[in-house]
Amino acid sequence: MSDRLSHFTLPPQWSTMRTAAKLEKTTGREIIHLEKGDYGSSEFKPPGEAVEALIASLKQGYVRYSPGSGIWELREELAKEMAARGRPTVPEEIIVTPGAKFGIAATLLLLLDDGDEVIMPDPGYPPDEFWARYLRAQIKHVRFRDPRNIDTEHLESIISAKTKLVILNTPQRPNGQLIENTAEIAAILSRHPHVYIASDEIFSKIVYEPFKHKSLANYEEIRDRTIVIDTFSKAYVMTGLRIGWVTAPVSLAEKYDILLQNSFTNVSTIIQEAALAALRAGEEYHGKLLRNLTRKRNLAYNILTGSKALTVDNAQGSFYLFPRLPEGLGDKECVNHLLEHGVAVVPGSAFGPAGAGSVRLTFTLEDEKLIEGLEIMVSVIDRLAGR
Template identity: 30%
Template sequence: MEKKLSSVAKSFTASPIQELSHLAQRCNAINLAEGFPDFPAPTHIKDSAIAAINSDFNQYRHVQGICDHLAEMVKKMHGLDINSLTDIAICCGQTEAFAAAVFAIIDKGDEVVLFDPCYETYEGCITMAGGNPVYVALDPPHWTLDPDKLMKSLTGRTKAIVLNSPQNPTGKVFTKDELEIIAEVCRVRNCLAITDEVYEHVTFDNNKHISLASFLGMQERTIITSSLSKTFSVTGWRVGWAIAPAFIASAIRNIHVKITDSAPAPFQEAALTALRSAPEYFESLKKDYESKRDFMIKMLAGIGFKFQFKPEGSFFLFAELPENCALSDVEYVKELIQEAGVVAVPGCGFFHANLLSDKVPKEDCSYHRRYIRFAFCKSDSTLATAAQKLGKLYKSSGMSKDT
């Protein structure tokens, strides 16, 4: 019966991350792997969703007010003039918004540039659309962009560049100079850009998120994708959006309707309440996550992890294994799960050395097995318990020592 599957379906298999998640569930491990909070969403947002359900907002729905407020926010944050009637598509989370954006612009054989390490779902969307991902490695430990590597990755088939900033998994916030390099490439090569800006409100140490669309000549060639999920701790509500030039936004809306038809109606109503949150909410969000980040860095550094780069945004730590650790990233995570009851994500799942373009010189990629991603979007009690378990494991087994 497997012969009945499509070639696309056959190309997707369970990742090591999924397999480790199953192991973690069997061991009842503390989940520092997946990027979802284990604490409550803001009360005023939940109350709004409950009120919408009680008011019978149960059918297909499009809440124009979300688009109106998003246009105001983008104007305030980035100085962009957005037509809320034509330039925004509301989708089922950023994931669908990104997929619909890819399906809207990518044809078979088109090449799409991504920066490595890279969030894993981008590749799948591109290949399903018939496109070819081309990876440009960011340089560790600060994950800097080398302009020469970017230029060497470009061909006559390059259609778009994908940018995730603040970035998952590294926590990097691309600098203004790096963004200008990407913008210049898009302008000169007539490329489009798809940005994933879901962590736009989660930045630290006075780093500021800058949208690529705000650079000269980029609004007309950029598709911004984002969602409620990370900012308001509602990853399961599935309300996201794409902001793009009208003809692209229209195509995204049409694809969205063919796939899912409508984002959840009551949560769209709650989204409007969320987006109207007071400025103090967003400031508190940054401070809370910055405190969690600092706690995790101190704890992990205490058991030997290396932090040459401190995350500037998002809620992930991409921690380098202790220098004298003989275990690979996957082996280390298995040890964490089985011996400490804590699960994280091996970094190899975010690297794509085997997919680097032939036009980009191959490099020493040994560091691909030297990173672990920890999510710190957890309650203080969860993080404290994880710290206690990791500390006990370190003392009892010396996991950071040669084995």
């Protein structure tokens, strides 16, 4: 086995999912799955137009190869989408990928060599760290002043001549908070023209009132070095279809195309047709999606704030909450106790050392199961804390 891969293990953030699935299979017990980063309720569906387009394109025989960077009509629509967000974009800057995760992998593969430094948040998204370690890059974690603001003094202090890439995600995984001080971050990065920026924005369209998403790619002074990674998974309830995109300057987009055509060739053509239809579905779809998510977010938040032991910030975006555990209760210990009571969540330490002492949960289940799971969680943790 390759030395680069031999020392890695399965991702820790999914260990709870594997354990919960094994418990269900071996004991027959039902587990309430708050750990999955997916839509758990059947009320969440892709746009009807996307489903119809997928079926129609399959019937019409769209089962051949398509251009590696994506069908032109989809790239045109995605360029319009990015321009509407404040990042002027031409179709040649769009690369269609099999999900955002591949976009992350491709970005690190294209930019990092042995010994290069990459800066990423803590807590953050574990695949960022996996690919950095696979490429034998040196990882530096940037601190937060608070859950919504990067410590910009710390960021500037850890940028060196070897720094090649800064990765940020907003709305954040795992805590559902927006990064608010993007202007400060852009000002610092503008002084370091050798550094690329990867902006992971997979929840960019799931932001709750009155908050607004602001992309680092909107800042002209760093736009030519900023790569935006996004997906149809979260905004259009298409997690299993595996389609996303990267927005990058043309010179870099051409390099993505080389990598993509020498790996997966192209995203399934019928799925690209579904994505194109989803983009054209209109704002009514997103309005309904956000209303449902807002209601479930508030339902979950209200139950958790009834705990005497937990503290939690309501999500500004995403479909995650990241409650903090009481002093002295470890996140892995808490996860194990909750599994014994039929509830699965993810330990915060799976997302980095700064996540220790919290747990991540998803609030997209049917109301009945969401309420049941959260009430069990509050009861168990309050009892463990002696509250």
